[in-house]
Amino acid sequence: MTTPPAPARTHLGRPRKIIDGLEKLVGRAPYVADRRVPGLLHARVVLSPYPHARIRGIDRAAALAVPGVQAVLLGADLNVKPMHSRPSLLLAGDTVVFAGQPVALILADTEAQAADAAALLDVDYEALDAVEDAGAALSGGTLVWPQGVPKADGGMAGLHGGEAGAQAAREPSNVDEDRTFGRGDVDAALAGAAFTAGGSFRVAGVHQGYLEPHAVVAEPGARPGEVTVYTSTQGQYVVRGEVAGALGLRERDVHVVPLTVGGGFGAKYGIMDALVAAAALHARQPVRLVLTRSEDMLTTMPAPAIQVTLRLGADADGTLTAVDADVLIENGAFRFGHGGIIATMLGGLYRCENVRVRARELLLNRAPVGAYRAPGVPQALFALESAVDDLTRQLGADPLEWRLRHAVQAGDPMGTGRSWPDIGLRDCLEAARAHPLWQGRRDLPEHEGVGLAVGGWPGAFSPAGAVCRVDTDGTVRLHVGSVDISGVHSSMVLIAAETLGVHPDDVEIVQGTTDSGPYAPNSGGSQVTISLSGAVLDASTQVRDQLLDLAARHFEAHRDDLELAGGQALVRGIPDRAIPIGKLAAQAQRAPGGPGPVVAEGRAAPKAGAPGFIAQLVHARVDPGTGAVTLLRSVAAQDVGFALNPLLVEGQIHGGSAQALGLGLLEGLDYAGGTLANPNFLEYAFPTSTDVPPLEALLVQRPSEHGPFGARVVGEPPVTAGAAALANAVREAAGVRVTELPVTAEAVWRLRQAQGVGGAPGRPPE
Secondary structure, three states: OOOOOOOOOOOOOOOOOOOOHHHHHOOOOOOHHHOOOOOOEEEEEEEOOOOOEEEEEEEOHHHHOOOOEEEEEOHHHHOOOOOOOOOOOOOOOOEEOOOOOEEEEEEEOOHHHHHHHHHHOEEEEEEOOOOOOHHHHHHOOOOOOOOOOOOOOOOHHHHHOOOOOOOOOOOOOOEEEEEEEEEOOHHHHHHOOOEEEEEEEEEOOEOOOOOOOOEEEEEEOOOOOOEEEEEOOOOHHHHHHHHHHHHOOOHHHEEEEEOOOOOOOOOOOOOOHHHHHHHHHHHOOOEEEEOOHHHHHHHOOOEOOEEEEEEEEEOOOOOEEEEEEEEEEEOOOOOOOOHHHHHHHHOOOEOOOOEEEEEEEEOOOOOOOOOOOOOOHHHHHHHHHHHHHHHHHHHOOOHHHHHHHHEOOOOOEOOOOOEOOOOOHHHHHHHHHHOHHHHOHHHOOOOEEEEEEEEEEOOOOOOEEEEEEEOOOOOEEEEEOOOOOOOHHHHHHHHHHHHHOOOHHHEEEEEOOOOOOOOOOOOOOOOHHHHHHHHHHHHHHHHHHHHHHHHHHHHOOOHHHEEEEOOEEEEOOEEEEEEEHHHHHHHHHHOOOOOOOOEEEEEEOOOOOOOEEEEEEEEEEEOOOOOOEEEEEEEEEEEOOOOOOHHHHHHHHHHHHHHHHHHHHOOOOOEEOOEEOOOOOOOOOOOOOOOOOOEEEEEEOOOOOOOHHHOOOOOOHHHOOHHHHHHHHHHHHHOOOOOEEOOOHHHHHHHHHHHOOOOOOOOOOO
């Protein structure tokens, strides 16, 4: 494990609590649902119960008769431009293409009145044939878009560091995109392989499971077409563009104010914002929409179901010679673009000369899919790491040592052909190898096992800006345009405090809007820390230089003889010669002729990402009689480069590990007849505190050449390997290979019965 010594630092690299924890704890954090404005109307959306239907008519009379109802809005009232994506979709016209598509919007004086009216709206549907699954999509008997899929300017995958596919003109098809990534001669390599392993692996679609449903308040402005949108979002600039594009407005007339986000995980990029803004402009009154849990799960953008058919080949000495994968991605009614990132990782985790990854993105009559923490990668690596585990069994090889032998390093190709920069995958494996859980895996009781899997994320990056200023009381204020969904602003505070020699408590974040904040990237793809840190460092370094210049003038000393520490400028070696930085700021902005306020704008434009990798160990027990899986322990060794704030980094790893285990053991969207059958937290299972085992995070610190202070991406890697490690733990404990997630007790029981390794025969578990 590479952990080079870091330079002595006062604040960076030390654990510190999140800066907005107190206001969340005492209920002062401003959420959209708490937003009150004069004249507010409450909205309730009416959703289609059919996956594909023609709307023959809508009778508004009963809904309009409910006291307090101000309007019943239909597509003809609001739709301005053709839709091409879920965020651009307002209300249905004459057809619906997924169950959960908004058909009407009720505006009323109270939420209860709006809900009552929504229940009375009479919509006459004519059900049509629907494309309900991958098989139906591939058959082509029914097309989701007979006239061709609506075209967009780009895919939302780019918001998360993925590669959006080309949109070539061709005949209408449910196969929206069919791309093959590869190198070498895969067929020849498989034909000559001494050993092969693989199979067909499927992962159910999952919901992101955020606590706060989608919520929006829109308030019309003074000018025609001007609107302010208060929203829970991961990307305020994306929302501005989506609202302006969908409604045909100028971006300057769309003002987005991001409020506290109660969980996002890739899902909150303005799905309902354009609809609410259109309603506010139509009614000329403020409108608020807060989805119910069922509405949220029916009409928003979950992660897709993914099937991977995979075959690996190895020669007689165990060298990996071939990776061949065919990936089917069930995208729902609109395009997204998971294929590029899936191929990046499937063909870029292990050294192999012959790789072929075919990725087909399918259109179905289902809610359009979106991103969920490392979109597509946990599903892909469940297949790859399961097959690797089976291959090493055939070879009689230690699964960790085999992975060490084949792990990619700097200069090795990704699945898409680009080369990896310096990465720490081998370091993570070495850390896992040294852990007592791995060392003691052979001494466990019967029916227990430890599974190993590796994962990672290449990392997104974007330009960013930040403004730093010093007030006359010594407070340092950082103006940023990023949305904090993971504690990233708490790390920005530490960068400024370290640079300026002040205590972190004396640094405040000023969250900007699309009007007032410097540009910042979306909070997705683990890119905010990598992108924004450079801008904050640039701005605070400029302010540091200004303060030292002011102090040099004040003390009549050379700048090199001065330092900033404890909120003061000091002459080195002479503690009595010191002045608070607030006084320097006051002198600067009051002195005739300047130099003026202490303020600076920083900018950064990273040239490359800072990939992060992980090695995950999962300890599980399988009941031999029922197949029930109990999680006992999870250990994640993750290369974080440099932990700007170890407390928050560990929290990210713990959270991602828990989500990975939920995806592996519990979570799955259940569709029946094209309609979601478990659209609530009562029927949709996800891990609770009693399901999550003890979680341990090992911080491997191999500094990145591209990340600030050597930091690497943190948020995405923890979710990528846990489900695969769980499946491999079940293989160790129960002797059977599961090929579908989530792993159910019934599936394990049936596999054990089929292979003759089960407990007492009988009926499968309920």
